[in-house]
Amino acid sequence: MQPSEADPSSKIQQALAAVRALVIPVDGVLNGGRITIDGSGREICSISVRDATALKEALKHGFHVAVVSERNAEVYRPLLEQLGVTELYLNAESVFDAYVSFRDAAGLDDDSCAYIGDDLGDISVLEQVGFPVTPIDGTDYLRHRVAYISAYEGGKGCVREIVEMILMQQGKWSYMDHREA
Numbered sequence: 001m002q003p004s005e006a007d008p009s010s011k012i013q014q015a016l017a018a019v020r021a022l023v024i025p026v027d028g029v030l031n032g033g034r035i036t037i038d039g040s041g042r043e044i045c046s047i048s049v050r051d052a053t054a055l056k057e058a059l060k061h062g063f064h065v066a067v068v069s070e071r072n073a074e075v076y077r078p079l080l081e082q083l084g085v086t087e088l089y090l091n092a093e094s095v096f097d098a099y100v101s102f103r104d105a106a107g108l109d110d111d112s113c114a115y116i117g118d119d120l121g122d123i124s125v126l127e128q129v130g131f132p133v134t135p136i137d138g139t140d141y142l143r144h145r146v147a148y149i150s151a152y153e154g155g156k157g158c159v160r161e162i163v164e165m166i167l168m169q170q171g172k173w174s175y176m177d178h179r180e181a
Contacts, residue, residue: 011147012131012147012148013169015111015114015130015131015147016131016165016166016169016170017169017170018111018112018130018131019063019112019113019114019130019131019166019170020063020064020108020112020113021063021064021065021066021102021103021106021108021112021113021114022058022063022064022065022066022113022114022115022116022159022162022163022166023065023066023067023068023099023102023113023114023115023116023125023129024065024066024067024068024115024116024159025067025068025069025095025116025117025118025122026067026068026069026073026076026090027069027070027071027073027119028117028118028119028135028138028154028155029116029117029118029135029154029155029158029159030047030048030051030067030076030154030155030159031045031046031047031076031154031155032048032153032154032155032156033118033137033154033155034046034155042075043073043075044075045075045076045078045079047076047079047155048155048156048157048159048160050157050159050160051155051157051158051159051160052079052083053160054159054160054162054163054164055080055083055084055085055159055163056083056084057163057167057173058163058166058167059083059084059085061167061172063166064087064102064106064108065084065085065087066085066087066088066089066098066099066102067080067085067087067088067089067090068089068090068092068095068098068099068102069089069090069091069092069095070091070092070093070094070095070121071091072090072091073090073091074090074091076088076090077090087102087105087106089101089102095121095122095124095125096124096125096128099113099115099125099128099129110128110129110130111129111130112130113128113129113130113131114129114130114131114132114133114162114166115128115129115131115132115133116133116134116135116150116154116158116159116162117132117133117134117138117142117146118134118135118137118138118139118142118154119138119139119142120139120141120142122134122142123141123142123145126142126145126146127145131147131148131166132145132146132147132148133146133147133148133149133150133158133162134146134148134149134150135149135150135152135153135154135158136149136150136151136152136153136158137153137154138154148162148165150162
C-alpha cells in the first residue's frame with residue numbers, strides 16, 4: 001500500500017525522511033523562553049541536558065545543525081561549540097536571513113531542513129522549511145502553520161523529541177544503541 005498524500009502521518013514520515021538539517025532558535029526553544037541574569041548583570045546560559053544530547057546525536061549522524069538568535073546570545077556560544085554545534089547565527093538581524101545563509105552555505109534545499117519555532121518571529125522560516133515544528137507551548141498562531149506540534153515545551157525536551165523522530169524515521173536511532181553496557 002502506497003502512502004496517501006491525504007494521510008497526515010504519511011506526509012510527516014516523508015518530511016522526516018528528507019531532513020538533513022535542523023535549525024533551532026535559542027530563545028523559546030533552547031532556553032524555554034527564559035533569560036536569566038546573575039547578580040553582576042550577566043546572562044546565564046542554560047539548556048536541557050536531553051536537548052543537548054539530541055544535538056550531539058544529530059551531529060554524530062552527519063546532520064547539519066544551526067542555532068539562531070536575533071539578539072546577542074553569545075553566552076550560548078561556548079556550550080554549543082562544546083556540543084559540536086559550529087553553525088551559530090547569534091545576534092542575527094533576521095532569523096530568516098540567518099536560515100537562508102545557513103541553508104545556502106551547507107548546500108541544502110528547504111525540504112531537507114527542519115525548523116523548531118515558538119513565536120511570531122519564526123513564521124517566515126516555518127513557512128519555508130520542509131519540516132516546520134513548534135513546541136507545545138509555542139504561540140497559538142503557529143499551531144495551524146506547522147507540520148508537527150511537539151509534546152514537549154521549549155527548553156524541556158522538544159529538541160530531543162524532534163531529533164529522535166527524524167533519526168528513527170531514517171533508521172538511525174535505536175534505544176538499544178543507547179543502553180549501558
